[in-house]
Amino acid sequence: xxxxxxxxxxxxxxxxxxxxxxxxxxxxxxxxxxxxxxxxxxxxxxxxxxxxxxxxxxxxxxxxxxxxxxxxxxxxxxxxxxxxxxxxxxxxxxxxxxxxxxxxxxxxxxxxxxxxxxxxxxxxxxxxxxxxxxxxxxxxxxxxxxxxxxxxxxxxxxxxxxxxxxxxxxxxxxxxxxxxxxxxxxxxxxxxxxxxxxxxxxxxxxxxxxxxxxxxxxxxxxxxxxxxxxxxxxxxxxxxxxxxxxxxxxxxxxxxxxxxxxxxxxxxxxxxxxxxxxxxxxxxxxxx
Amino acid sequence: xxxxxxxxxxxxxxxxxxxxxxxxxxxxxxxxxxxxxxxxxxxxxxxxxxxxxxxxxxxxxxxxxxxxxxxxxxxxxxxxxxxxxxxxxxxxxxxxxxxxxxxxxxxxxxxxxxxxxxxxxxxxxxxxxxxxxxxxxxxxxxxxxxxxxxxxxxxxxxxxxxxxxxxxxxxxxxxxxxxxxxxxxxxxxxxxxxxxxxxxxxxxxxxxxxxxxxxxxxxxxxxxxxxxxxxxxxxxxxxxxxxxxxxxxxxxxxxxxxxxxxxxxxxx
Ligand SMILES: Nc1ncnc2c1ncn2[C@@H]1O[C@H](COP(=O)(O)OP(=O)(O)OP(=O)(O)O)[C@@H](O)[C@H]1O
Ligand SMILES: [Mg+2]
Numbered sequence: 404x405x406x407x408x409x410x411x412x413x414x415x416x417x418x419x420x421x422x423x424x425x426x427x428x429x430x431x432x433x434x435x436x437x438x439x440x441x442x443x444x445x446x447x448x449x450x451x452x453x454x455x456x457x458x459x460x461x462x463x464x465x466x467x468x469x470x471x472x473x474x475x476x477x478x479x480x481x482x483x484x485x486x487x488x489x490x491x492x493x494x495x496x497x498x499x500x501x502x503x504x505x506x507x508x509x510x511x512x513x514x515x516x517x518x519x520x521x522x523x524x525x526x527x528x529x530x531x532x533x534x535x536x537x538x539x540x541x542x543x544x545x546x547x548x549x550x551x552x553x554x555x556x557x558x559x560x561x562x563x564x565x566x567x568x569x570x571x572x573x574x575x576x577x578x579x580x581x582x583x584x585x586x587x588x589x590x591x592x593x594x595x596x597x598x599x600x601x602x603x604x605x606x607x608x609x610x611x612x613x614x615x616x617x618x619x620x621x622x623x624x625x626x627x628x629x630x631x632x633x634x635x636x637x638x639x640x641x642x643x644x645x646x647x648x649x650x651x652x653x654x655x656x657x658x659x660x661x662x663x664x665x666x667x668x669x670x671x672x673x674x675x676x677x678x679x680x681x682x683x684x685x686x687x688x689x690x691x
Numbered sequence: 692x693x694x695x696x697x698x699x700x701x702x703x704x705x706x707x708x709x710x711x712x713x714x715x716x717x718x719x720x721x722x723x724x725x726x727x728x729x730x731x732x733x734x735x736x737x738x739x740x741x742x743x744x745x746x747x748x749x750x751x752x753x754x755x756x757x758x759x760x761x762x763x764x765x766x767x768x769x770x771x772x773x774x775x776x777x778x779x780x781x782x783x784x785x786x787x788x789x790x791x792x793x794x795x796x797x798x799x800x801x802x803x804x805x806x807x808x809x810x811x812x813x814x815x816x817x818x819x820x821x822x823x824x825x826x827x828x829x830x831x832x833x834x835x836x837x838x839x840x841x842x843x844x845x846x847x848x849x850x851x852x853x854x855x856x857x858x859x860x861x862x863x864x865x866x867x868x869x870x871x872x873x874x875x876x877x878x879x880x881x882x883x884x885x886x887x888x889x890x891x892x893x894x895x896x897x898x899x900x901x902x903x904x905x906x907x908x909x910x911x912x913x914x915x916x917x918x919x920x921x922x923x924x925x926x927x928x929x930x931x932x933x934x935x936x937x938x939x940x941x942x943x944x945x946x947x948x949x950x951x952x953x954x955x956x957x958x959x
Contacts, residue, residue: 509768577805581865583766585818585872586795595817600808 448668455665465631465642471658475666477633481548481641482670485627486613488552488637493559494609500560501567502593520561529621531557536625546628546640554622563612570604571597603684610681614674620645644670713739713876713906714760714797715777721755724769729755732774733932735925737876742898742907744921744938746914748953752930753910757878760908761797762790778876795822798869802881804861806853806868811836811845814853814864815871822872831871839867840897859890866897870905877901879909883916895920914954918942926950 459474466473500516507513531554539550574597582592598605628640629650635641644666651663714737721730729752737743745753755764762783764770775782783793806814815832824831832849836842841863845856853864862882869877879898883891898907898920911917917924918938925935926947934941934950945951 575805577801577803578807580763580766580801581805581807581868582818584761584763584794584799584801585868586791586793586798587818587821588791591821595821596807596809 445671448664448671451661451664452668453665455661455668460662460665464633465647467631468654469656471656475642475644475647475662475669477630478642478644478647478666479669480633480635481627481630482617482643482645484548484635484637484641485551485555485623485643486617488549489556489559489616490609490613492552492556493563493612496556497560497563497567497608497612498598498605500564501571502590502598504564504568505571506589506593520564523557523561524565526557527621528554528558528619529624531555532622532625535622540626543638545638546626547638548627548634548641549637551623551627551641551643552637554626555616555619558619558622559612559616562615563608566608566611567601567605570601570608573604574601607681607685610677614677617674617677618645618670620649624649711739712736713778714908716760716774717777718774719756719759719776720773721752721759721764722771723755724767728930730759731930733927733930734774735932735935737906737908738923739906740902740904741922742902742909742920743923743925744917745908745910745925745927746912746917746953747927747933749912750929751927753927754880756927757880757908757910758799760876760878761794761799763794763799765790795872796874797876797878798872798874800862800865800869800877800879800882803885804858804865806856806861806864808852808854810850811853811856811864812849815868818868819871824872835867835871836864838870838901839863840893840900841867857890859886859893862886862890862894863897866894866901870901874905876906876908879907881910881912884912891916914942926953928953 459472461474461479462476463472463474464477465475500520503516504513534557535550535554539553540546578596578600579592582596583589587595623643623646627643627646629646630640630642648663648666648670651659651666654660716736717734719730719733720728722728731752733756745757747753758764759772760776760783762772764772772784774784776784778793778797781788783790783797807817809817812832815835816828819825819828819831833842833846836845841860844860845851845864848855853861856864862885866877866882883894886894895916898909901907909917909921921938923935924938924941926933926941926945926949928949934945934947936946941950942954945954
């Protein structure tokens with residue numbers, strides 16, 4: 404009896420064990436596949452892109468159609484310009500929106516704002532390009548870095564607002580209570596205590612927003628347009644890294660194909676660096 | 692056993708000269724969003740420059756009643772307050788009274804120490820600056836910290852984060868932060884319940900000193916504490932104010948049978 408029982412138990416256990424293992428494996432498998440694909444893409448990017456990396460690639464502007472050599476510095480700086488201008492537009496608005504969503508919670512304004520922001524997140528990004536084309540490019544008769552920055556801000560604002568809102572909600576409500584109990588108006592409590600104490604998270608939200616727009620191509624096609632020369636004038640067309648990839652990969656030249664891969668690799672590295680610096684900072688942020 | 696040191700107050704009770712009243716609460720009712728009446732029609736007068744304790748079992752409405760005295764309940768949407776809280780013979784719930792101003796004069800210290808994630812200095816200076824107390828800010832910080840009996844411990848690290856202090860130090864910092872604005876009344880909601888006995892004793896000593904200048908209303912779970920530090924004690928039970936009397940009288944010869952049951956520990 405005893406023996407039998409024990410035997411049965413252990414048989415059960417091994418069977419259960421096997422089942423567990425199988426189950427765990429079936430959970431891990433999709434993860435492994437995704438990871439493998441990701442690694443494959445990275446290997447391919449590095450293998451094909453790194454050949455393009457040389458001082459010229461980073462320091463000189465694009466060469467004319469069909470001419471070998473040159474670099475993409477106009478694209479790198481153009482992308483940075485667009486991202487900087489988009490930050491200038493998006494960060495204040497995202498802060499205002501997220502604070503409004505929290506402070507005016509359950510009011511009509513907040514509900515309307517929430518609806519707008521979430522609807523914007525669902526709009527294909529090329530639509531923002533088209534809109535800015537007809538609102539700015541056509542009236543001003545010029546493609547411009549500014550129109551591109553506004554177009555990508557349409558993408559950046561909703562994502563950053565939503566993230567900042569979550570970050571602000573994580574701030575202990577006791578801080579707000581403390582501030583309010585000192586006879587401080589609500590908006591000062593927000594700007595003086597709650598926003599500053601959420602700063603690491605807010606920076607992270609902005610970083611993620613930038614990572615999100617760094618590779619956007621569609622909204623740039625008829626706003627930034629591209630520019631083979633180095634330009635940092637907001638009212639003039641500029642180049643951008645995604646535009647260069649788009650142009651070069653379509654071209655018939657092996658040299659340009661190589662540069663397209665190089666640009667793609669650089670873009671991915673930049674986004675990686677951004678994401679990594681965010682998570683590093685998050686870890687360094689003082690724990691409560 | 693001796694309870695409180697309330698001879699002065701005792702003699703003028705039950706009808707204080709109005710000069711001696713810091714706050715007069717009349718028919719106060721507080722309802723939460725779900726319609727639950729957490730405070731049911733309570734009335735009492737709080738003596739000036741003395742310590743008034745509110746005791747009662749958990750959930751009886753002590754915190755709610757206390758937070759009604761500087762309109763903190765309004766932070767929670769849906770709460771409804773009726774009745775009057777007279778401060779300098781003006782109802783703080785009057786529609787043309789700004790709750791922000793009320794809280795400027797009636798400060799609050801919370802159960803869990805909640806210093807801002809700023810430097811020790813900034814914890815005090817921040818709100819002071821907003822209220823325009825900008826000349827001699829350094830002096831204000833120092834005097835507030837001295838009054839809160841914290842100066843000697845922190846004078847060399849004012850720029851350090853307040854979160855690096857111990858729980859008891861943090862709570863004294865919160866008291867200093869409140870004092871810096873020179874309020875008339877300081878509301879304290881179980882300010883020592885998260886602290887160890889030594890920190891508790893130092894806060895109790897502090898409260899004893901502070902009542903020379905401030906009116907203090909303190910919620911406490913701890914009847915011994917109420918006995919040690921307060922002149923007046925209010926006993927609440929499920930939203931009602933059962934008994935309000937000088938502390939020594941309430942603890943030695945309570946009038947209500949429910950009070951007696953509670954203070955002798957023969958309670959649910
Ligand atoms: N935000 C809220 N929404 C709804 N009901 C609440 C809320 N806060 C408290 N209550 C209810 O109001 C009643 C009184 O709560 P209160 O916090 O004032 O009690 P308390 O005497 O301070 O208790 P404790 O000693 O546990 O702190 C309780 O029944 C509680 O459930
Ligand atoms: Mg309470």
